[in-house]
Amino acid sequence: MNKPIRRxxxxxxxxxxxxxxxxxxxxxxxxxxxAGNKYNKRQVYDRYAYPRGNIIVDGQPITQSTxxxxxxxxxxxxxxxxxxxxxxTGYSSQAFxxxxxxxxxxxxxxxxxxxxxxxxxxxxxxxxxxxxGDVVTTINSKAQKAAFEGLxxxxxxxxxxxxxxxxxxxxxxxxxxxxxxxxxxxxxxxxAWTDLNADPNKPMLNRALRETYPPGSTFxxxxxxxxxxxxxxxxxxxxxxxPDPYTLPGTNFVLKNESDREQCGNATIKSGMDQSxxxxxxxxxxDLGKDKxxxxxxxxxxxxxxxxxxxxxxxxFPSNSTPDGTAQxxxxxxxTQATPLQMAMVSAAIANNGSLMQPYLVAEERSASLxxxxxxxxxxxxxxxxxxTAQKMQDLMVxxxxxxxxxxxxxxxxxxxGKTGTAQHGEGNAGLPFAWFTSYAKASDGRTxxxxxxxxxxxxxxxxxxxxxxxxxxxxxxxxxxxxx
Amino acid sequence: MSTxxxxxDPNSRSAGVPADRASSRRRRNTTISPQATPNRRNTELxxxxxxxxxxxxxxxxxxxxxDDKLPAGMLGYGLGMGALALIAHLLMRKxxxxxxxxxxxxxxxxxxxxxxxxxxxxxxxxxxHNNFPAASNQLMWSGLGIAFFIVVMVFLKxxxxxxxxxxxxxxxxxxxxxxxxxxxxxxxxxGAKIWIRMxxxxxxxxxxxKIILTVFFAGYLMVxxxxxxxxxxxxxxLYLPRGRDLGPIIVxxxxxxxxxxxxNDLGSSFLYFGLFVVMLYVATERTSWIVVGLLMSIGxxxxxxxxxxxxxxxxxxxxxxxxxxxxxxxxxATEQIGQALMSFGSGGVTGSGLGQGRxxxxxxxxxxxxxxxxxxxxxxLTGMMAIFMLYALLIQRxxxxxxxxxxxxxxxxxxxxxxxxxxxxxxxxGGVTGLIPLTGMTMPFLAQGGSSVVANWALVxxxxxISDNARRPGVEPTPTPEIQGGTAS
Numbered sequence: 008m009n010k011p012i013r014r015x016x017x018x019x020x021x022x023x024x025x026x027x028x029x030x031x032x033x034x035x036x037x038x039x040x041x042a043g044n045k046y047n048k049r050q051v052y053d054r055y056a057y058p059r060g061n062i063i064v065d066g067q068p069i070t071q072s073t074x075x076x077x078x079x080x081x082x083x084x085x086x087x088x089x090x091x092x093x094x095x096t097g098y099s100s101q102a103f104x105x106x107x108x109x110x111x112x113x114x115x116x117x118x119x120x121x122x123x124x125x126x127x128x129x130x131x132x133x134x135x136x137x138x139x140g141d142v143v144t145t146i147n148s149k150a151q152k153a154a155f156e157g158l159x160x161x162x163x164x165x166x167x168x169x170x171x172x173x174x175x176x177x178x179x180x181x182x183x184x185x186x187x188x189x190x191x192x193x194x195x196x197x198x199a200w201t202d203l204n205a206d207p208n209k210p211m212l213n214r215a216l217r218e219t220y221p222p223g224s225t226f227x228x229x230x231x232x233x234x235x236x237x238x239x240x241x242x243x244x245x246x247x248x249x250p251d252p253y254t255l256p257g258t259n260f261v262l263k264n265e266s267d268r269e270q271c272g273n274a275t276i277k278s279g280m281d282q283s284x285x286x287x288x289x290x291x292x293x294d295l296g297k298d299k300x301x302x303x304x305x306x307x308x309x310x311x312x313x314x315x316x317x318x319x320x321x322x323x324f325p326s327n328s329t330p331d332g333t334a335q336x337x338x339x340x341x342x343t344q345a346t347p348l349q350m351a352m353v354s355a356a357i358a359n360n361g362s363l364m365q366p367y368l369v370a371e372e373r374s375a376s377l378x379x380x381x382x383x384x385x386x387x388x389x390x391x392x393x394x395x396t397a398q399k400m401q402d403l404m405v406x407x408x409x410x411x412x413x414x415x416x417x418x419x420x421x422x423x424x425g426k427t428g429t430a431q432h433g434e435g436n437a438g439l440p441f442a443w444f445t446s447y448a449k450a451s452d453g454r455t456x457x458x459x460x461x462x463x464x465x466x467x468x469x470x471x472x473x474x475x476x477x478x479x480x481x482x483x484x485x486x487x488x489x490x491x492x
Numbered sequence: 493m494s495t496x497x498x499x500x501d502p503n504s505r506s507a508g509v510p511a512d513r514a515s516s517r518r519r520r521n522t523t524i525s526p527q528a529t530p531n532r533r534n535t536e537l538x539x540x541x542x543x544x545x546x547x548x549x550x551x552x553x554x555x556x557x558x559d560d561k562l563p564a565g566m567l568g569y570g571l572g573m574g575a576l577a578l579i580a581h582l583l584m585r586k587x588x589x590x591x592x593x594x595x596x597x598x599x600x601x602x603x604x605x606x607x608x609x610x611x612x613x614x615x616x617x618x619x620x621h622n623n624f625p626a627a628s629n630q631l632m633w634s635g636l637g638i639a640f641f642i643v644v645m646v647f648l649k650x651x652x653x654x655x656x657x658x659x660x661x662x663x664x665x666x667x668x669x670x671x672x673x674x675x676x677x678x679x680x681x682x683g684a685k686i687w688i689r690m691x692x693x694x695x696x697x698x699x700x701x702k703i704i705l706t707v708f709f710a711g712y713l714m715v716x717x718x719x720x721x722x723x724x725x726x727x728x729x730l731y732l733p734r735g736r737d738l739g740p741i742i743v744x745x746x747x748x749x750x751x752x753x754x755x756n757d758l759g760s761s762f763l764y765f766g767l768f769v770v771m772l773y774v775a776t777e778r779t780s781w782i783v784v785g786l787l788m789s790i791g792x793x794x795x796x797x798x799x800x801x802x803x804x805x806x807x808x809x810x811x812x813x814x815x816x817x818x819x820x821x822x823x824x825a826t827e828q829i830g831q832a833l834m835s836f837g838s839g840g841v842t843g844s845g846l847g848q849g850r851x852x853x854x855x856x857x858x859x860x861x862x863x864x865x866x867x868x869x870x871x872x873l874t875g876m877m878a879i880f881m882l883y884a885l886l887i888q889r890x891x892x893x894x895x896x897x898x899x900x901x902x903x904x905x906x907x908x909x910x911x912x913x914x915x916x917x918x919x920x921x922g923g924v925t926g927l928i929p930l931t932g933m934t935m936p937f938l939a940q941g942g943s944s945v946v947a948n949w950a951l952v953x954x955x956x957x958i959s960d961n962a963r964r965p966g967v968e969p970t971p972t973p974e975i976q977g978g979t980a981s
Contacts, residue, residue, distance in 0.1 A: 010777065022915070026925065049853070
């Protein structure tokens with residue numbers, strides 16, 4: 008009987024061997040896939056098993072990790088000034104995942120990033136508690152505060168950039184939300200989450216980056232740039248031979264200007280910009296044609312997303328408009344759409360002598376022991392206009408603030424250039440218009456800042472919603488906050 | 493075969509025949525040579541100390557990891573396990589001095605580790621649904637198991653005595669196997685009816701049936717082996733059994749199918765049938781039985797799988813373990829296998845460390861059928877390999893005992909018990925790791941469950957008795973009482 012017994016023992020060994028091979032497959036080869044499976048709750052428990060790193064503004068953390076000693080979760084996220092910083096940080100919830108920087112920088116914040124491996128191993132060996140790393144943002148707390156308070160309870164967004172570096176100095180969206188209200192895993196968190204998602208005002212929408220609006224007259228900066236770049240006009244004082252009113256090419260549609268006070272007939276570019284003449288810039292757009300306009304817009308960043316690292320929505324300049332459509336596209340109506348970030352980028356490029364720097368929000372990632380993991384290195388996004396054109400555009404924008412619709416943004420002792428916009432939208436332009444203002448300011452010490460402000464239909468008074476009245480003061484206070492004037 | 497091949501000699505079947513005695517003894521001495529083999533009791537004691545110490549360290553590890561202090565019960569646990577193991581060892585010195593030295597330490601180690609892991613899961617508290625503290629009960633059952641072990645050691649003078657009870661065993665096994673079908677089904681058992689419940693008390697008769705059935709199979713096959721082996725027809729190169737000899741295997745096959753159909757117990761069904769085929773093969777040395785057995789199990793499995801919904805559910809869960817997590821998941825889908833796989837994967841190669849994993853996510857049956865998931869997560873691939881090695885060693889020592897056994901009943905009995913354990917380990921661990929469809933069974937010694945612990949201690953005790961008999965030097969096996977006459981020549 009021993010021969011079959013030996014065969015049986017080989018068979019039994021094969022059974023065990025099969026188990027060993029299978030376990031090696033699951034725990035060795037496939038281990039990471041199982042550990043990282045989207046249904047593996049260990050990941051979210053791990054994220055809150057030790058203090059999460061912080062997001063830093065002006066050297067101060069704007070986030071905290073609170074030890075709650077829960078059954079499943081040991082720590083819970085909380086925020087300083089949650090409403091003001093929510094568009095920057097996003098949320099980090101035990102139950103509902105994370106968004107924005109909390110999501111994109113999760114590797115560093117949770118300490119699971121490969122670049123923290125050495126430190127984590129060291130901590131494990133020395134028995135030190137594991138801790139996530141910090142993310143240092145480019146946000147200027149004063150500018151952020153000025154923008155947030157400027158918008159108040161109006162609906163809108165503000166983006167401020169440093170034109171020389173691309174650093175995002177302010178990123179505000181209102182109405183905002185308190186990410187702490189659903190940071191946990193209780194029924195109250197679920198309710199807060201459901202309510203916020205159902206809110207018709209969309210408080211969790213990051214309007215500064217993720218919402219597009221018709222840019223209205225602020226888009227005339229792009230149109231004017233295209234005119235100079237393409238040699239249609241050489242100087243800001245060139246007369247444009249524009250009839251007022253202007254009949255759109257190929258149609259009977261008669262485009263008028265906002266009020267009779269404006270002197271838009273045959274206006275110079277400077278005068279047209281000061282008074283924000285629709286006719287002048289619609290005709291430039293029609294004269295240049297859709298392709299030249301689109302090329303210029305795309306150089307400023309239209310039709311592409313921008314990773315700040317929070318990815319922006321695409322701003323749109325259409326490629327298939329009819330000539331009359333292109334005329335309307337060129338004054339920021341019709342199919343043209345822009346994010347507040349996009350319009351800040353236009354001003355920033357003009358202020359930086361035509362060189363558009365890549366906008367960025369994260370200056371530095373560092374470990375819990377404050378050693379740098381990575382630092383942002385500034386890079387050019389594009390060169391949308393030549394320095395000569397940029398100079399002309401700066402003159403135009405300064406003139407708008409000195410003599411035109413942007414007087415509310417004037418800051419004594421500082422060179423300020425800007426452009427207002429009052430964008431129609433809705434079916435038959437029935438919706439309350441969006442008030443826009445995009446501007447830049449240069450202090451005598453060389454510091455510069457570019458801002459874009461959009462305020463949604465905050466008032467029923469038609470005249471009250473104009474870029475100059477509603478948006479320009481907010482832009483002004485942000486610029487003052489940055490320059491310290 | 494080599495010089496080991498003593499019993500394949502036809503003479504060895506009739507070991508009691510005087511004419512062959514001298515030659516068979518000589519040949520036996522050249523192979524197993526019991527005289528030259530030290531009895532290894534001191535080795536056993538040293539390993540036993542290790543087998544007690546290791547779970548105590550694991551216990552301390554859990555306490556330090558979860559409470560930052562040594563657990564209060566550590567000393568009591570260590571002394572208790574140590575005392576039980578020591579008593580077992582001392583009695584073995586007296587009653588089974590030549591028994592295999594590895595089995596007791598391995599069983600003690602697995603049992604100890606199981607208790608520690610159950611205690612660790614007790615400490616997960618409300619993270620685990622219906623988490624009643626089970627470690628102290630398991631410890632009590634382990635005590636009872638070792639007591640059972642001792643009873644077998646002391647009172648089972650010779651394993652061949654059991655041969656007398658061949659047909660009584662059959663009757664008892666049938667009752668044990670059929671009984672759960674008459675007890676009401678509980679929702680939380682997910683369709684499996686493998687318990688006998690009386691109030692708060694419940695036993696899993698299948699664990700005991702495993703041993704008792706082996707007694708029956710061994711006794712029966714020892715008598716019938718010649719008929720089954722020799723009277724066969726040659727067909728396409730295979731010796732096929734005669735129609736009337738097919739009777740017993742068909743009976744067992746039907747019995748397995750009945751268990752599957754009425755008790756929804758895929759694992760036991762597979763185990764009993766597999767056990768019978770293995771023993772039939774060993775008894776008759778006819779490969780054809782394996783072919784017949786395989787065909788019958790495949791036929792039965794296909795027939796049942798295509799008609800019984802619970803079997804199909806299990807197979808679906810095996811093919812797509814993550815289906816239950818999807819928002820629109822099929823009805824009755826269970827997360828268990830997916831959770832276990834995520835436990836294993838999260839443990840990786842080195843594991844999270846005892847007390848530091850989150851295997852409580854497995855939730856249902858985390859302490860019993862799925863306890864390997866906790867070992868996989870907290871001890872990692874490394875720990876799993878060690879555990880599989882322990883089982884492999886235990887099974888191989890059992891099969892080694894079968895090779896060494898001097899009587900055919902002992903051989904069949906040892907092969908049966910060892911391969912039953914191998915099949916059970918394969919079915920449970922294979923199900924939990926997703927190698928084969930999941931079946932409800934417990935991991936011997938590791939898993940929570942009184943019946944399982946007691947039955948497996950008894951199983952090891954019997955193997956040790958056979959081993960003691962096989963390795964005993966210089967003495968011829970005493971003639972098998974009574975039944976001997978029926979088997980020889």
